[in-house]
Amino acid sequence: MDKFKFVRNGMIRLPPGFRFQPTDEELVFQYLRCKVFSCPLPASIIPEINVCMYDPWDLPGNLEQERYFFSNKESKYRNGNRANRATSSGYWKATGADKKIVSSRRNHIVGKKKTLVFYRGKSPHVSKTDWVMHEYCLVNAETTASIHATENALTPKGNWVLCRVFSKKRSGKMDEEIVVNYNSIKVNNNANPASSSSSCSSSSGITEVTSPSEECGEEISSCPKF
Template identity: 30%
Template sequence: MAASMISAAPILLEPGFKFRPTDEDVVVHYLRPRAMNEPLPSGCIVDVDILSHNPWELVPEGSVEKYYFSRRVPRWPLGNRRKRTAGDGHWKASGKDVPIFSKGINGRVPMMVGLKKTMVFYRGKAPFGENTEWVMEEYRLAEAGLMPSHVMRPREGRNLGKCGCAAAVIAKKNDELSEALRNAIASLKKVPVMVKPDDSWVVCHIYRKKKKCAMPRVFAQTYNIAGGGQVPFFDFIGQGNPERAASSSSLTGPPIEKENDDTDGSTNEKACSGEGK
């Protein structure tokens, strides 16, 4: 169901374009406008109920990551904790929240506008479950990001009564409305209205962890030194080649004690013979 939902409305991007927003872009240009019901810069992020799906159902085939708008659902009516049960398992927080700052304008001090929480998906019921490779970064508004601001909204028209704003929303979604109603809505004057962002909205960045590549094994060898100690020797050149390893070990090995004894004996014999003469 989720796969069909995602593939039903594909997003056509220009060749070579990749949606790689920064944390500040996600909070300032996407999350805050969505929380204030304002137009978005693009349709790359859509609304999805994250808790109704498994993470592998939300990432389309051929993609490695995906961004979604979603709402946080409280676990209890008067509590601050949120529901984390989703699909066949649950999301578990990993690490501390990371603050997100917006760059200051005209030399001003950067302000914190949001927080990012990293979570890992577990199969099964909490607090137990099987750890998976799926990760979600949840972006939410905080501090300056939750400050209300003036937004242009249509004024309630006399000919539409108090339903002017609702009719304006319907006109955008329904193409079968009469031309007279469209013209009446378009003629409405917009006035600034103080709007407070809805803090239940979040942006969820879902992706799969990359598997770590296995490092090549290094074989250690030891040899005796004059003092009798053991010194590790790493054979990087002869690794994987037994003949070369044998030759390299013979070249790098210490001299044999027997040869030292023979040389010492020969010198002693020569010295003795010289003294006799």
């Protein structure tokens, strides 16, 4: 799928009918892992951008949808590990505990997800916004590479993370619309039972897409396997 370039001018543009809705495991295992070790990606669909150079509403892409970016995490201080997450209008603040991402095949921890909320302004005059970011990173990428080293040993390239940015307000609105649409379908089906069978027969127009984890699995020989 690499021959299809879905990123244009920093924006994801998929063909009509396609949706990019990867799981946490797919984001870490199929995309971030390949990015870190410079392996072929399943699809060239996630742009590279320094997320903290922009306010969340200025990031490229559709504000009504979730947006995904590869970003090189920068340190706030030269000799420290604390990440710099300040933007021109505010900063991203971590909230809650990090979530471990586990490989469903090997039952190993392959990454972690950090949840951050955007605060507008500067301390002490700040206000919490509805913007949320999920930041994915590999766990012990160097150790993983050394354990599964081949004759051409692979080493991590850059301090890459994968970011999912979205507005919580918009996400709640979408969930509300789904519930409304689902209820209307139930009402219509109760009114006309035959519509249920007819809707099933018309489902042939929906294309089934195989999950990257099922299709590719761990067959990428050039990448370290988790």
